[in-house]
Amino acid sequence: MKSSVITFPGSNCDRDMDVALKKFGFKNKMVWHADAELPKSDLVVLPGGFSYGDYLRCGSMASKSKIMQSVINFANSGGMVMGICNGFQILVETGLVPGVLLRNKYLEFICKNVFVKINDKKNKYFKNVNNEVLEFHIAHNEGNYFCTQDQLKEIEDNNQIAINYCDENGKIEDQFNPNGSIKNIAGIFNKEKNVLGMMPHPERMIDTSLSGEDGSLFFKNLINNLK
């Protein structure tokens, strides 16, 4: 399976993602934001970081960079595109997934482990994951998911919520919402579910001695689903 990770000026989780993808069998290529062409890929990842210093709005500049037109075309033709953290912010700015990510409700940069509940498994990202709840890491200042009431209705009608913040038992409540996101949303799909944006970092959970292994579960499962 071939993957591509896009590096924008200010990306800082691109190499972590490269390590994670390779560990679970992807042949990964790093792609510079100013390139026009995407290499042949089964998966494209927009990594975390602070592209363009988060100027204007997080992800807004990166969403207009040269490579993104190819990424948008790839996504629109059914290609798998995953945006993590800043990558999620870039995805919402392209319009590939609905909504926006606002400043965290309590104005804090949040850096901690969280539990997320998988809301939908009828997609290539979470199909066959045995667990209902995964432990991932979040590190962001603007992860407060917001959308209009009309958008929310559409998202819910199409089952586009991918994961919600919860406790270790999968209980989705306000007190387990770290950033103020509507409905505890931590990640969402586009309508077709080939595009996934999420704030948590699975690539930070691939080593038991350093963190945890729920990211390993995610990536192992992902590459199997793509085969």
Added chain:
Amino acid sequence: MKISVIITLKKDVLDPQGKVIHQTLDGMGFNDVNEVRQGKYFEIDTKETDNDKAKAKVEEMCKKLLANLVIENYKIIDPK
């Protein structure tokens, strides 16, 4: 020609920074403030000399980059 743009958050979008500024003002003794909403201000110096054309171009900039219409409104200030 210089054109100014003001971007503001839509009414029902939470503005935690505005809230904190409000609280600070309150603490400083400005007790009659009802609400503070923080926004952005841009000055765009364009080569275009025709007023209407320049405004139309800036409007396009607002829609495509300067504002995110899910959460923000934009207002173009008439050039003087």
